[in-house]
Amino acid sequence: xxxxxxxxxLLWAATAHTALAADPLPIxxxxxxxxxxxxxxxxxxxxxxxxxxxxxKRVMVSxxxxxxxxxxxxxxxxxxxxxxxxxxxRGEVGTWFRSDTMxxxxxxxxxxxxxxxxxxxxxxxxxxxxxxxxxxxxLAKEYKLFLHAHSDADAIERxxxxxxxxxxxxxxxxxxxxxKVREMLRKHKNLWADLAFRSDHGSGGKVNPEWRAxxxxxxxxxxxxxxxxxxxxxHYIIEHANWSRAWLADLPRTVAxxxxxxxxxxxxxxxxxx
Amino acid sequence: MAGVAADDSAFSSAxxxxxxxxxxxxQPVLRDxxxxxxxxxxxxxxxxxxxxxxxxxxxxxxxxxxxxxxxRGLADGRDRAQGRERLDRNTPGLWNVGLAHWFGWDGAADSxxxxxxxxxxNSLELGATPAHVAKVLGGDPAYACLRRNAFGKAAATxxxxxxxxxxxxxxxxxxxxxxNSGKSPFDELHDVLARGDAAAVAQxxxxxxRGLRIFAGRGNCAVCHFGPNFSNGEFHEIGIPYLLxxxxxxxxxxxxxKAVRADKFNLLGAFSDDASRASGSxxxxxxxxxxxxxxxxxxxxxxxxxxxPYMHNGKLATLRDVVHHYSELSEDRLHQDGEALxxxxxxxxxxxxxxxxxxxxxxxxxxxxxxxxxxxxxxxxK
Numbered sequence: 001x002x003x004x005x006x007x008x009x010l011l012w013a014a015t016a017h018t019a020l021a022a023d024p025l026p027i028x029x030x031x032x033x034x035x036x037x038x039x040x041x042x043x044x045x046x047x048x049x050x051x052x053x054x055x056x057k058r059v060m061v062s063x064x065x066x067x068x069x070x071x072x073x074x075x076x077x078x079x080x081x082x083x084x085x086x087x088x089x090r091g092e093v094g095t096w097f098r099s100d101t102m103x104x105x106x107x108x109x110x111x112x113x114x115x116x117x118x119x120x121x122x123x124x125x126x127x128x129x130x131x132x133x134x135x136x137x138x139l140a141k142e143y144k145l146f147l148h149a150h151s152d153a154d155a156i157e158r159x160x161x162x163x164x165x166x167x168x169x170x171x172x173x174x175x176x177x178x179x180k181v182r183e184m185l186r187k188h189k190n191l192w193a194d195l196a197f198r199s200d201h202g203s204g205g206k207v208n209p210e211w212r213a214x215x216x217x218x219x220x221x222x223x224x225x226x227x228x229x230x231x232x233x234x235h236y237i238i239e240h241a242n243w244s245r246a247w248l249a250d251l252p253r254t255v256a257x258x259x260x261x262x263x264x265x266x267x268x269x270x271x272x273x274x
Numbered sequence: 275m276a277g278v279a280a281d282d283s284a285f286s287s288a289x290x291x292x293x294x295x296x297x298x299x300x301q302p303v304l305r306d307x308x309x310x311x312x313x314x315x316x317x318x319x320x321x322x323x324x325x326x327x328x329x330x331x332x333x334x335x336x337x338x339x340x341x342x343x344x345x346r347g348l349a350d351g352r353d354r355a356q357g358r359e360r361l362d363r364n365t366p367g368l369w370n371v372g373l374a375h376w377f378g379w380d381g382a383a384d385s386x387x388x389x390x391x392x393x394x395x396n397s398l399e400l401g402a403t404p405a406h407v408a409k410v411l412g413g414d415p416a417y418a419c420l421r422r423n424a425f426g427k428a429a430a431t432x433x434x435x436x437x438x439x440x441x442x443x444x445x446x447x448x449x450x451x452x453x454n455s456g457k458s459p460f461d462e463l464h465d466v467l468a469r470g471d472a473a474a475v476a477q478x479x480x481x482x483x484r485g486l487r488i489f490a491g492r493g494n495c496a497v498c499h500f501g502p503n504f505s506n507g508e509f510h511e512i513g514i515p516y517l518l519x520x521x522x523x524x525x526x527x528x529x530x531x532k533a534v535r536a537d538k539f540n541l542l543g544a545f546s547d548d549a550s551r552a553s554g555s556x557x558x559x560x561x562x563x564x565x566x567x568x569x570x571x572x573x574x575x576x577x578x579x580x581x582x583p584y585m586h587n588g589k590l591a592t593l594r595d596v597v598h599h600y601s602e603l604s605e606d607r608l609h610q611d612g613e614a615l616x617x618x619x620x621x622x623x624x625x626x627x628x629x630x631x632x633x634x635x636x637x638x639x640x641x642x643x644x645x646x647x648x649x650x651x652x653x654x655x656k
Contacts, residue, residue, distance in 0.1 A: 037606075041517055064606075090606035197609060199563035227564075229609050232516050235523040236567045243562075 025248060025256065026057040027241045028264030031120065031171065031196035031225025034061055034068035035090055038231040044075040050234055051079060054241040057261045058269055060225075062120050062148065064090040066109055081268050083117040083148055084109050086136070093122050096132070103135045110143055116271040119148025120171050128158035137162045146268075148194075152176075153184055160188055169223070172196055178210040185218045192267070196225030202247025212251070219255045223264045224248075285475070290467055292490035297464035301502045303372040303451050307548040308541050309387050310425060311444040312451060317424035319650060320417060321449025324442055326646035329410045331400035338393065338446065341365045344644040347580025348453065353588025357399040362518055364588035367581040369641070370574060372451035373503045375556060379570045379586040380530030381509060384557045385546075386447035387440065388539040394443065408438035419652035421445070440545045455577055456640030460486075463635075478635070484625070485632025493600070493619055493629070504575035504636065511569045512616060513599070513607035514585050526586070527569035531562050565609070579637045593633055597626045 034047060042050070051059055062085035063069040073080040086096045086106060096102055106118065118140050123133055128151070140147050141163050149156060150171040159166055173181045173193040178201070185191055195201060201211035215222060226233065226240040248256040285293065311317030324330055328337045341355055342348045348368035355361040363379050371377070377389035393399040394407060411417050425441050433441070457465075459478065466474035489495045500506040509527040516524040534557060539545050541554030548554070570586040584590040590599055601621040608616055621629065 035606075046521070093605065197564050199561075199565075203561050203563065227609070230515075230568070230607055232523045232568055235517075235521070236525075236528075236564075239528075239567075240564065243564075 024055045024241075025245050026261045027055060027244060028223060028261035028269075029054075029056050029059045029225055029237070029241070030169065030194045030223040030264050030268075031227045032059050032061045032237070033063055033085070033120075033228050034072050035064040035231075036068065038063075038228065038234060039068055039071060041231040042234045044071050047072060047234060048076045048079065050237050051076070054238040056237075056241060058264060060116070060148075060264070060268060062117075064088070064092070066113070070113060081272055082113065082115050083119050084113070084115045084145075085119065086121050096121065097123060097127050097130050099132060102132045106136060106139055110139060114272075115143070115145060116268045117146035117148045117169065119146070119169070120150050121148070122150045123155045124152050125154045126158070128155040129162075133159070134162055137166060140166060153180060156184065156188070156191065160190075166190060168192070169194060171225075172198055172227075173222075178208070178214045182214045182217060185214075185221050192221050192223065192263070194223045194225040196227040197229075202244070202250070205246035205250060207247055207250045215251060215255055215259060219258045220263055220266075222259050224259060284472070285467065289487065289490060292496060293464055293467055293486070295496070295501060296504065297461060297468075297502055299457055299461040299464070299502055300454055301370075301373060303454060306372075306386065306447065306451070306553070307550075308385050308546040308553045309444045309447055310547040311441070311448045314424045314448060316420045316652070316655075317445045317448035318452055319647070319652075320420035320424060320442075321445035321447065323417065323420075323647050323650040324446055325449055327410070330394060330402060330407065330442070332402050332406055336400055338390075339646070341393075341399075342368050347577055348644070349581040351582070353583045353591075355399075357393075357396070358401065359398055361398060362524055363586050364583065366573065367577065368450055368453050369455045369577045369580075369638075370503055371453060373574075374505075375507050376509075376530075376534075376571065378530065380526050380533070381571055382530040382533035382537070384534050384537075384541045384554070386450055387443040388537065388541075390443040390446040390450070391439070391539055394439070402439075404435035404439040407442050408433075408435040411438050411442050416650040416652045419654050420650065423652065423655045424448075437545070440539065443539075452642065453644065454642070455638035458576070458638045459635040460632075479631060481628045481631035482635045483632075485628035485630065486635075488619075488621070488625060488629050489632055494615055495600075497615060498572045499575050505572045507572065509566065509569040509571050511565070511608065513604055514570070514587065514589060515607075516568045516570075516587070523568075524586070525567055527571075528562055528566040531560055531566060534560070575633060576636050577638055579634050593630045594626060597621065597629045597633075601626060 056079070058081055059079055060081045060083055061069045061072055062083035064085055064087035066084055069082045073082050084106065086102055087093060088105065092099065118136055127133065137147065137159055146167045146169050147159060148169045148171055149159065151174065153174055153176060156168060156170060156174070159168060167190045170191060170193040173195060175198065181193055185193065201208050207215070224244045226237050228234050228237065244260065248260050251259070306312040325338045328334050330337060341350045342365065343350055350365045352365065354363060355365040366379065372386060377383040377386060378392065383389035383392060394402050411421055421441055424445060463475065463478040498506050498510060516526060518524055534540055541548065541557050542551055546554065579593065582592055584596050590596050601619045603616055603618040605618065
């Protein structure tokens with residue numbers, strides 16, 4: 001090839017590489033809360049501006065109470081994907097599954113608003129077999145919704161036992177070890193996992209070898225998430241998106257794109273379109 | 275109050291072990307290998323003089339002692355420090371500061387001397403430059419002499435402005451290493467328990483004894499307020515809001531980790547006197563995680579009575595308020611898996627009073643005098 005042909009090709013390749021590097025990887029954030037104190041400290045317009053500045057493609061939002069999710073969805077329906085969190089206040093985190101009024105609350109909200117999931121809720125061990133969680137699993141089935149469970153593996157097993165066709169997004173991957181997460185993903189084809197509020201998989205921009213094995217075995221089953229459990233954490237969303245991009249860059253591009261946004265978009269984005 | 279009679283009984287063996295872990299006191303302050311002035315009498319004398327010297331500030335109107343006031347537990351009594359303007363954080367007390375391994379509410383300094391540099395360089399505090407500090411240090415004959423004695427003749431003749439400033443900070447650190455408080459009533463209890471002197475043990479006040487049982491028992495306070503200095507030296511989020519205003523947040527430890535790793539004055543940098551860089555091990559290995567956002571340093575509880583108000587932003591005015599915070603802790607503010615230990619203690623008023631009474635027994639009976647030298651003097655050493 002003559003040099004005068006090669007040179008423009010090299011220039012094109014260099015330019016394309018630069019453009020790719022400068023174009024931030026879109027992120028589907030599967031774990032955001034917008035609870036009552038956040039509405040005051042970070043009003044909806046400001047909140048949406050933060051999400052867009054972070055380069056988030058879509059955001060799954062659940063709030064205590066659910067009005068926060070609805071406020072944000074009204075502000076940016078193209079960006080926000082609503083989940084129904086059971087909690088009417090965040091203080092219900094440890095009591096909701098025994099509340100006499102919880103089922104009526106869930107039924108009422110499900111009739112009135114559009115959701116892709118019930119969650120994120122906290123539920124551990126045998127509590128998953130209590131009447132309120134059992135009815136919640138049934139409601140998810142009736143409305144064809146995911147369950148977004150902050151649970152140990154035991155509670156996940158119990159919910160699948162109640163409904164073998166349930167679809168569960170396992171919040172924080174259960175804060176379990178990558179080996180256990182892989183075991184659960186192998187066992188349950190309808191289980192997905194988010195990586196919110198854990199750093200062990202991608203500290204310092206490098207993917208941990210055990211997690212790498214999990215991501216390579218199940219590239220279609222993981223999503224990233226920030227977890228804005230206090231209002232201040234809204235100011236961490238941009239930092240978290242960039243932190244995620246750093247470790248995702250350590251994976252093959254096709255896998256990185258799936259974890260970053262394609263998995264979330266394929267499942268929850270499509271649910272919003274139906 | 276129910277349980278008072280039981281609290282008057284002898285300490286159990288488990289309680290004795292818990293108490294033993296908070297001593298002995300005083301603890302030896304080890305020499306800092308990154309600071310060749312550490313433990314050096316001339317460096318200490320220079321540091322003492324600089325601590326009170328307003329010439330160190332760019333406008334000549336502010337010294338370390340402006341905020342770290344001897345009469346206020348080496349803090350300032352304000353909720354948030356007042357520099358050129360109101361700052362975002364509470365001024366930490368300096369008693370026993372030499373026992374820490376991270377410095378500042380965010381741990382952005384990994385040595386006592388790099389900690390001393392922060393207010394010197396901060397435009398909202400002393401606002402000095404390396405050249406300004408070098409001029410102060412070189413322009414005062416007694417300072418120049420003390421520095422030469424402490425840090426060596428060769429360093430004195432060829433030092434850059436940065437090096438001169440670091441020497442000033444190392445002298446300040448050498449002085450701060452001497453700020454060690456004496457025994458407190460709690461330490462006396464610790465000692466007499468170890469000796470098995472039951473009569474002397476009985477002298478420890480009954481309310482403080484009940485508070486100590488809460489502290490070391492169901493309060494789980496000693497998990498973080500650990501060891502002889504009542505601090506594990508690390509960082510936690512305890513449900514104190516950290517929003518500073520519209521669109522502004524105090525990132526706490528997360529920002530501190532970024533800062534210490536990027537700091538050219540850290541223990542891995544050229545200004546450390548530790549040739550092995552072994553003292554920089556923590557800095558070499560510290561990594562960020564998401565929980566760091568909004569975490570602040572666990573302060574020592576020694577002499578805590580003297581340094582109101584409390585918390586990183588001075589939001590809690592009294593020790594009673596601090597105890598109330600932990601008693602009625604809002605679990606809304608905490609991540610279930612981030613700070614799993616923290617649960618509301620639900621103390622009665624009497625129990626809260628007891629816990630405060632215990633904390634007050636951590637105030638030392640003796641403190642070394644902290645006063646500016648009349649005029650520093652120096653005899654050059656050959």
